[in-house]
Amino acid sequence: xxxxxxxxxxxxxxxxxxxxxxxxxxxxxxxxxxxxxxxxxxxxxxxxxxxxxxxxxxxxxxxxxxxxxxxxxxxxxxxxxxxxxxxxxxxxxxxxxxxxxxxxxxxxxxxxxxxxxxxxxxxxxxxxxxxxxxxxxxxxxxxxxxxxxxxxxxxxxxxxxxxxxxxxxxxxxxxxxxxxxxxxxxxxxxxxxxxxxxxxxxxxxxxxxxxxxxxxxxxxxxxxxxxxxxxxxxxxxxxxxxxxxxxxxxxxxxxxxxxxxxxxxxxxxxxxxxxxxxxxxxxxxxxxxxxxxxxxxxxxxxxxxxxxxxxxxxxxxxxxxxxxxxxxxxxxxxxxxxxxxxxxxxxxxxxxxxxxxxxxxxxxxxxxxxxxxxxxxxxxxxxxxxxxxxxxxxxxxxxxxxxxxxxxxxxxxxxxxxxxxxxxxxxxxxxxxxxxxxxxxxxxxxxx
Amino acid sequence: xxxxxxxxxxxxxxxxxxxxxxxxxxxxxxxxxxxxxxxxxxxxxxxxxxxxxxxxxxxxxxxxxxxxxxxxxxxxxxxxxxxxxxxxxxxxxxxxxxxxxxxxxxxxxxxxxxxxxxxxxxxxxxxxxxxxxxxxxxxxxxxxxxxxxxxxxxxxxxxxxxxxxxxxxxxxxxxxxxxxxxxxxxxxxxxxxxxxxxxxxxxxxxxxxxxxxxxxxxxxxxxxxxxxxxxxxxxxxxxxxxxxxxxxxxxxxxxxxxxxxxxxxxxxxxxxxxxxxxxxxxxxxxxxxxxxxxxxx
Numbered sequence: 033x034x035x036x037x038x039x040x041x042x043x044x045x046x047x048x049x050x051x052x053x054x055x056x057x058x059x060x061x062x063x064x065x066x067x068x069x070x071x072x073x074x075x076x077x078x079x080x081x082x083x084x085x086x087x088x089x090x091x092x093x094x095x096x097x098x099x100x101x102x103x104x105x106x107x108x109x110x111x112x113x114x115x116x117x118x119x120x121x122x123x124x125x126x127x128x129x130x131x132x133x134x135x136x137x138x139x140x141x142x143x144x145x146x147x148x149x150x151x152x153x154x155x156x157x158x159x160x161x162x163x164x165x166x167x168x169x170x171x172x173x174x175x176x177x178x179x180x181x182x183x184x185x186x187x188x189x190x191x192x193x194x195x196x197x198x199x200x201x202x203x204x205x206x207x208x209x210x211x212x213x214x215x216x217x218x219x220x221x222x223x224x225x226x227x228x229x230x231x232x233x234x235x236x237x238x239x240x241x242x243x244x245x246x247x248x249x250x251x252x253x254x255x256x257x258x259x260x261x262x263x264x265x266x267x268x269x270x271x272x273x274x275x276x277x278x279x280x281x282x283x284x285x286x287x288x289x290x291x292x293x294x295x296x297x298x299x300x301x302x303x304x305x306x307x308x309x310x311x312x313x314x315x316x317x318x319x320x321x322x323x324x325x326x327x328x329x330x331x332x333x334x335x336x337x338x339x340x341x342x343x344x345x346x347x348x349x350x351x352x353x354x355x356x357x358x359x360x361x362x363x364x365x366x367x368x369x370x371x372x373x374x375x376x377x378x379x380x381x382x383x384x385x386x387x388x389x390x391x392x393x394x395x396x397x398x399x400x401x402x403x404x405x406x407x408x409x410x411x412x413x414x415x416x417x418x419x420x421x422x423x424x425x426x427x428x429x430x431x432x433x434x435x436x437x438x439x440x441x442x443x444x445x446x447x448x449x450x451x452x453x454x455x456x457x458x459x460x461x462x463x464x465x466x467x468x469x470x471x472x473x474x475x476x477x478x479x480x
Numbered sequence: 481x482x483x484x485x486x487x488x489x490x491x492x493x494x495x496x497x498x499x500x501x502x503x504x505x506x507x508x509x510x511x512x513x514x515x516x517x518x519x520x521x522x523x524x525x526x527x528x529x530x531x532x533x534x535x536x537x538x539x540x541x542x543x544x545x546x547x548x549x550x551x552x553x554x555x556x557x558x559x560x561x562x563x564x565x566x567x568x569x570x571x572x573x574x575x576x577x578x579x580x581x582x583x584x585x586x587x588x589x590x591x592x593x594x595x596x597x598x599x600x601x602x603x604x605x606x607x608x609x610x611x612x613x614x615x616x617x618x619x620x621x622x623x624x625x626x627x628x629x630x631x632x633x634x635x636x637x638x639x640x641x642x643x644x645x646x647x648x649x650x651x652x653x654x655x656x657x658x659x660x661x662x663x664x665x666x667x668x669x670x671x672x673x674x675x676x677x678x679x680x681x682x683x684x685x686x687x688x689x690x691x692x693x694x695x696x697x698x699x700x701x702x703x704x705x706x707x708x709x710x711x712x713x714x715x716x717x718x719x720x721x722x723x724x725x726x727x728x729x730x731x732x733x734x735x736x737x738x739x740x741x742x743x744x745x746x747x748x749x750x751x752x753x754x755x756x757x758x759x760x761x762x763x764x765x766x767x768x769x770x771x772x773x774x775x776x777x
Contacts, residue, residue, distance in 0.1 A: 126510035149510060211514055230514045261515045280515055313494060313530075316522035320515075367490070370523065371497055376516050 043462060044478040045425045047418055049103055051088070052471035054416070064467040066454055070134040070142065073458040076104055076465055077144060078472055079129025083113040085146055085199075087157065101463060101476055108157055110199040113148040125150050131216050133225070135238075143202070145225060149212040152227055154203035154238060162190040208234050208244045215265045221272040228265035228277060235289075247295045248277060248287065263378075264324045271330065278335060282306075282319035284344065302344050304351045314366045314375060322378035327387040328459075334390055336381040339363060341392050341402065356402040356409065359394050361432045361443045374448050384457045393452025396441065397468050398428060414452065414466045414473040424478055491531035498524040 053062060061082025068077050076088040089107035116125040126149055135143040141158040166188040169177055211230035218225045226247070227234050233248035248265075252258055260281040268274035273289045285298035306315065318338040326333045332353075335342050339360060342352035358379075362369060369375040374395070381392040393399045394411070402409045411428045418425060431440035454467040462477030498520050505512050505520075 121511070123511040124509055128510075212511070214515075258518065261518055263515065280518060313491075313523050313526045315526075317519045320519060367494075370494075373501075376519065 045412060045462075045464075045475045046422045046478045047420065047425065047473070048101075048422075048463070048476045049474040050416070050419050050471055051086075051104075051106075051474075058470045062470040064454060064470060064472060065128050065130065066132050067456045067465050067467045067472065068132045068134060068144075069456050069458055069465065070144075071136050071459060073460050073463070075107065075134070075142060076456070076474075077132045077134070078465075078467065079112065079132050079146060080470075081126075081128040083111055083115070083127030083129060083148065085110055085112045085129060085132065085144075085155070087197075101461060101479075104474055108197040108199050110155070112146045112153060112155065112201075113151065116150070130213060133216050133218050135218055136222055138222075145216050145218065147213050147216050147227065150206070150209055152205040152213070152216060152236075153201050154205070155199050156202045157197060157199050160196045160198060161192060161194075163193045164188045165191045203238065203241050205236055205241050205244065208236075211261075214263060215277075217265060217267045217275065219267045219272050220270055224272075226265055226267060226275060228262050230261040233262065233265055233275075233277060233295075245293070247289065247293070249294065249296060250279075263321050266324055266326055266333075269326050269328060269330045276324055276326070276333060278321035278324040280320040281316070282321055282337060284321065284324060284333070284335060286346065300346070300349050302349045302352075304342070310363075312366060314370060317370070317375050318366065323380040325381055325383060327383050328385065329387055332387065334381050334383065336379050336392055338375060338377075338379075341381055341390060343390070343404070354404060356390070356400075358392055358400055359430070361430055362395075365443065369448070372448065374451070377451055377453060379452075380454050382455055382457045384462070385460050389457075391455050391457060391464065393455055393466070395448050395451050396446040397450040397452055398430075399452045399455055399466055412475075414468050414471075414475075419473075422478075425475065491527040491534070494523060494527035495531065498527065 052064075053059075061080060061084075063081040064078050065081055066077075066079040069075070070077070074090050076090075078086050078088075080086075085108075086106060087108045088104035090104050091102035093102050112129055113127040115127045117123070118125055128148055129146050130149065131145075131147050133145045135145070135154075137143075141156050144155050144157070146153055146155060165172065166186050168182055168185055168188075169179065171177055205227070209227065209229040209232070211232070213227055213229045215228040216225060217228075223239075224235055224237050227236065227244075228248075231249065231251040232246055234244040235247050236244045248262070250260070250262060260279045260283075263278050263280055265275060265277035268276075274286065275289070275295075276284050276286045278284045282303065284302040286300040286302070287295035288299045289295060291297070291299065306319065321335045321337050323336040324333060331346060333344050333346065335344065335352075336358075339362060340358055341356045343354040343356075345353045366375060379393050381390060383390055388405050389401055389403050391399060391401045397414045398411050399414065400409060400411050411430070412425045413428050429437075429440045430446070431437060431442050436442050450468060452466055452468060456465045458464065464475050466473045466475065501520050502517055502524075505517055
């Protein structure tokens with residue numbers, strides 16, 4: 033009743049941490065633009081509009097407090113992208129980080145891909161906890177010694193030092209996209225990845241930066257005949273030949289790279305017919321898919337459009353198997369949401385570790401969880417008021433009818449400037465990261 | 481089908497808002513967002529559909545009203561025939577410089593009243609019977625591609641509105657989108673004014689018969705576009721005109737805006753099979769300019 037998650041209807045969510053500035057005056061560079069756990073869940077990366085990446089690391093569980101999972105503390109911060117200027121087109125290229133994707137870990141170092149509108153970068157994050165000491169020709173501070181003063185020789189040795197986390201760009205994948213990159217996705221083969229912009233999808237090899245293969249191109253010969261754009265793309269989690277991409281028309285196409293070099297012809301197309309009763313000026317906008325995510329199992333995929341979350345079975349193209357309304361009460365407000373541009377907000381969605389619960393964000397710093405098994409849903413809020421350590425989150429409710437009950441909030445009181453676009457779920461545990469405009473909230477399941 | 485319960489007034493404001501969004505997107509940091517502009521063009525198309533439907537319904541109602549009034553007036557009138565002949569001449573000359581639909585939207589306001597049923601019948605037939613708009617393939621007459629925009633002083637257009645002064649109402653301003661020349665047709669006399677600077681970028685020379693490439697594309701300076709757009713917007717928002725039928729001015733402004741700036745990617749239009757859609761496709765510019773503006777990065 034109190035919560036939904038992990039396939040158990042008794043899960044309650046508690047506040048764990050909040051990262052970011054407290055004051056209400058939000059600097060634009062601090063606006064969080066992407067959130068992603070790595071494959072073990074030990075690391076949590078965020079990207080912001082200022083082109084920075086901040087990585088948090090989970091502390092090991094302490095023996096003193098077995099009830100509490102480790103906290104996330106800053107592990108590394110670096111400037112991933114800088115603003116650029118395209119002189120040929122007289123256009124500024126924003127440094128905003130659109131997506132971060134972790135590579136599966138192969139050695140001691142961690143690797144992630146980060147992208148802005150035009151350029152993807154592969155970053156290596158490595159630890160240094162020892163350094164060589166005892167050089168013959170160098171002083172400890174690095175200055176060179178006068179060779180005449182060297183009277184003995186010694187072998188330098190490694191001595192422990194304070195942990196230093198270094199982030200270095202190992203590859204820069206540039207100049208492959210004319211339009212704005214919206215997605216990157218690492219293949220399960222761990223050697224290739226795709227990047228998608230509005231009209232094209234390119235396939236890269238992680239080692240090769242000077243060329244990529246175009247695998248999808250939906251640009252029409254005459255741009256005036258353009259009717260849809262690519263909004264998101266993702267590789268299948270297990271099948272390295274399969275990927276999907278969603279469109280602004282509400283369709284999802286699944287492609288098989290074995291069929292041909294250019295995957296313009298889809299293998300499957302997932303589309304739900306529009307309900308003619310719901311037709312409005314804004315039908316096209318609200319049917320545009322803002323995010324697509326495969327389930328961990330690879331059997332299902334989830335799409336997010338403006339008002340709903342849909343779960344699709346890859347074996348059935350005609351309609352989704354489940355549809356969850358995120359904030360149906362906004363359907364009558366679409367005109368105002370169009371005027372203030374909120375209708376263009378791109379909400380993301382995510383699965384929990386065992387694909388039993390899905391989560392997505394909404395307005396007023398609300399976020400929603402839908403338990404697929406128990407058919408329950410809950411609305412929670414990320415706010416500083418509920419940020420006492422380990423305080424349980426109380427479910428919130430938006431009143432849609434005339435009579436507003438106590439503790440309910442009316443639709444007109446919702447703050448549309450407070451939106452949760454980015455959420456992430458720990459791959460194994462019930463830990464979630466929820467990004468408000470410039471703060472990152474971490475909530476954990478209440479353990480007894 | 482979008483229900484026409486959403487009345488034309490909402491459609492008009494949506495059109496204005498959408499055009500403003502498209503305009504603002506050109507100066508946003510990071511370049512034009514193709515996805516957002518595509519979605520806005522869908523709203524523009526939807527609003528236009530509703531607006532035009534309402535417009536046609538209105539014209540049809542006006543037409544019927546006029547016919548009834550004409551019959552009544554012919555019964556009561558003393559000397560209707562002289563005024564008819566003169567106005568018919570002026571009507572023809574004015575129409576020579578305007579394309580059918582826009583003029584029909586401008587003129588009803590000034591030709592409303594006695595003895596104008598003939599004009600309206602011609603207008604209606606022009607409206608419904610215009611030839612298909614082919615993209616670049618037909619050598620149409622020079623006048624086909626002219627769009628009627630509101631003149632600078634609509635007050636003068638209407639302030640002498642009376643049955644005796646119908647001849648002075650035949651003042652129409654025409655913007656030739658190929659040569660960017662503004663032409664004012666006044667009582668059958670042409671005045672040519674310069675509207676904006678000739679195109680600077682290297683678009684190939686446009687014969688009037690070719691598909692119109694509105695020169696708002698990649699090469700025109702922003703100032704020019706902003707001034708054109710702002711001027712049109714100001715005309716659209718003008719509320720100080722003392723004419724008798726403000727609705728027509730507003731709606732004609734909107735329709736002019738639509739015709740000047742286009743309504744969306746023509747791929748969006750290709751699905752429509754209705755007659756009114758065909759007419760609107762003919763009457764409205766192709767989105768050459770906006771598409772090029774949007775994708776010019």
